[in-house]
Amino acid sequence: MNKNSLNQxxxxxxxxxxxxxxxxxxxxxxxxxxxxxxxxxxxxxxxxDTMQTAQTIINLIEINIEKQDLIILNLIDANGIVLNKPKSLNKLELEQYLGEPISSDYTISALMDNSSFIINNTAENLIMFKVIVQNPADSNDKSETYTYIRR
Structure with missing residues (x-):
């Protein structure tokens, strides 16, 4: 008898x-x-990355720019009032005022203003710097940071 077994x-x-x-x-x-x-x-x-770049610019502004520098550069008057307000600065102008190059591929601009610091008809002793860092490849990718300089 032949056994046929199937392999399962x-x-x-x-x-x-x-x-x-x-x-x-x-x-x-x-x-x-x-x-x-x-x-x-x-x-x-x-x-x-845009936030870090903005914070770096803010630190450079706080270290390198004082009220006397702004008067000499004809950006503010002797009372600390921003001339031609609000004054917009591009990357090249910022590098000139800071005295050192800004190494970044982002579009960098700054806005100087002190007209918003009038409270009860008295001006506060602050000049606002608003730094805007924007990725040129993506307009939605931007960061805004503020700092203040005393007048």
Missing amino acids: EGFTLLEVLLSIVLLTIILTSFLGFFTQSAIFNKKNEQKL
């Missing part, structure tokens, strides 16, 4: 295909999560 070990084609389909569905859902995380991290990194 291993997976069937249906089981293999079903496992591949399930694995694909699971990996696709995780892949979307990872791509969104990468995009979010990139946006956060760009935002933090």
Whole structure:
């Protein structure tokens, strides 16, 4: 008598295909999560970079610019009032006033104003510097920071 025994070990084609389909569905859902995380991290990194650049400019302004410098540069009068207010400064003007180059690929501008510091008809002794750092590649990616100089 001839014994024909069938080998029942291993997976069937249906089981293999079903496992591949399930694995694909699971990996696709995780892949979307990872791509969104990468995009979010990139946006956060760009935002933090603009904030850090703005803070660096603020520190340079606080260290290098005093009331006497602003009078000599004809930006304010002897009373500390900003001439041609609000006075807008671009990156080249800022470098000139700070006395050192600003190494950044971002668009940098500053705004000087003290007209907003009038409270009860008396002017406060502050000159506001508003620094705006913007990514030229993405107009939504910008950071604004303020500092004040005493008159």
